[in-house]
Amino acid sequence: MVKVVLLSLEWPHAGHVGGVGRYAFRIADELKETVDLTVVTLAGGTSLEGATMVYVPRATGRIGRYYLTPLRLRRLIASLKADVIHAFGDDWALSKNGAPIVRTFLGSSLAEARASKGLRSINHYILALTEARSRARAAFRIAIGPDSFETFRCDILMPPVTAVPPAAGVGKTDGPSVVFIGSFHGRKRGWLVAKAVREARATTGLPITLTVIGPAGDQANWPADTRHLSGASDEAVREAVASSWVLMAPSEYEGFGIPLYEAMALHTYAIVTDNPGSSYIYNAVRSAPPISLIAESELTSELEKRVSGTGALAAGEADGAYAVVNHLLSEAAVERLLDVYERLNK
Structure with missing residues (x-):
């Protein structure tokens, strides 16, 4: 093995926990059945039964998290005597004389730097240099979307998705509702969602509810009547998405866009702005999925159209959601990873 x-x-x-963390856990849960799996993550991470968990101290601040921690990982990971290392980031300091590295590129730090401001932007410009180092040293490179595939000249494109369990017994809310995953400020641009909901309430007279899933420290930025969830379980996230009439995701940059994929899997209409991730999902299949891919100036008017109905997808929309989810799952089959591991271990 x-x-x-x-x-x-x-x-x-x-x-x-963002989409990347939830995806990493899910793919590890599948891998543990067929490989001898060791997971290296930060202290306090959820234990995964069937895998060996190795924790590193949770550093504070950007320098500690993005630069000191990867340096500390160098000796630790070398001591684990792996046949293959699969990194979802933070691998730039690993020994080049160790096991072959499979690197999943989760988007472009350079693109994220351009979509951010202040210290966050500066940090991502520096991280772009570490990504270039990771790309050069990886034995096999996996992209989560076309943007990553082209930027890092990857070997395969494998979307970061697994099958989403249904939210059993959860129906759409009685009245119009919106769900958003992310922060008020920054590239996720939650402020645009708050603005669209406020304006749509005023023009339609409908009591549109807003649920936000995001960091606890961000709650104060949202209107007082916002339902704000932090530290939500996978099940709670699924229930919030499945029960909402609309998922809004006006992010300035996404390498893929896991919330948008999950909305399709849970039959929730999505209103998104154009970026590499949302465009990839929208155009993945010939059947049009239930997604409005629009300019930010159209967010309010598009929301007004959607809240005039019942919240449920029409038959054709449900077919489109089913088609795009099945296509992405076929591209993300764990067997593709197992084949890569076996080839590198020969």
């Missing part, structure tokens, strides 16, 4: 060390510092824990 191939011994795989999965390096993912983004991983479920008690605080807010």
